[in-house]
Amino acid sequence: MDLSLTADERAFQDEVRAFLDEALTPELRAAGRLATSVFAEPEFSLPWQRKLFEKGWVAPSWPKAYGGAGWGEMKRAIFAAECARAGAPALSPMGLRMVGPCLMGHGTEEQKAFFLPRILAGEDYWCQGYSEPGAGSDLASLQLRADSDGDHYVLNGSKIWTTHAHYANRMFCLVRTRFEGKPQQGITFLLLEMATPGITVAPIITLAGDHEVNQVFFDNVRVPKSGRVGEENHGWTVAKYLLEFERGGGSAPGLKVALGRVRGLAGAEGLLDDPDFRGRLIDVEVLVEAIEMTEHRVLAAIAGGRNPGPASSMLKTQGTEAMQAIDELAIDAAAPYARVDQPAARKPGANIEAVGPAHSLTAMPRYLNNRAASIYGGSNQIQRDIMARLILGL
């Protein structure tokens, strides 16, 4: 496998670096550096999204016809790696990487013409209403009922773990439109406005102290049928299409940045001379190298028109476990400074030094927040089931 960049790719990398140098303000860099979740707060992600939108780089994988950059796999990987290295805030994936591509694949011409430009420009902020109190890994058992009433559906029930529902003005969700037969064949994919009467968003404060997820209640909520994507009772096909996008994406660049942070911290604390700590650090470094090589193999497979198969399950499992191992090292290195979260101190512009070393602000909240990474997006046990079926034929 040849990992060296071609002259064109190197020129593109230089162009990206020059743009990031100029476009990332100190506030945006600080927001990226101090983020403790894969989801940046919209007060930072949206200004960054607008800058990328103006540059034409906001949607690397979207075709040019829909306003995307239309880049191939390699350019996308270079761009993502440079953004991670520069500490750019993460963009919310719900519009750009989830419902957007889904509309391209299954939406009507009207839906595409209305929603896609708004997604690119960050005019709408989306949340994903899939999971319910009784439906997570077994998503097909979802029960949020949608009764037909003329040209509307009337929704009753609830969704849970809905990330950033308290910021979102729109939700894409799965509802039950038929109760008999196979569960997968009674599900419909629906777009709705969060301001519709009858919707209540209740916060769930996590172990990390974050307000990131919510439970959303629906009490006789009337949603126009024009918000349906695909046919009634065929939402499962649309939903599965979207999950492909949720699971995609490389994690090695971000993991390397996190490893660099831990190395710096451990060096400052004299821990690199500790054989136990050093051994654990090297184990994770080797794992991250392996993840990076696997990501390159996936890129090569896609570029060659081949299906990467179960690699996305493997990368999700290994990537989240590597991240969690790095978090544990950071906690050990920060030692007594690894204290509970202080969100006010993490705001860009806050006097970080006044409350202790900068690493002490993020080590613990990152560790706690990242516990969820092996649960969301398909839990690691579910990913292992997939690998057992596809690789071992069990």
Ligand SMILES: Cc1cc2nc3c(=O)[nH]c(=O)nc-3n(C[C@H](O)[C@H](O)[C@H](O)COP(=O)(O)OP(=O)(O)OC[C@H]3O[C@@H](n4cnc5c(N)ncnc54)[C@H](O)[C@@H]3O)c2cc1C
């Ligand atoms: C921080 C966070 C953000 C989230 N954001 C969103 C969001 O924005 N929108 C949304 O719709 N959902 C969201 N989710 C929900 C997420 O998709 C679910 O938590 C996930 O699918 C697991 O479902 P569950 O929580 O119901 O757990 P369960 O499915 O009940 O699983 C419980 C445990 O049993 C294991 N298990 C279950 N089935 C099997 C099996 N067949 N084989 C082996 N082990 C199994 C699981 O791995 C897990 O360890 C989020 C979750 C978290 C934690």
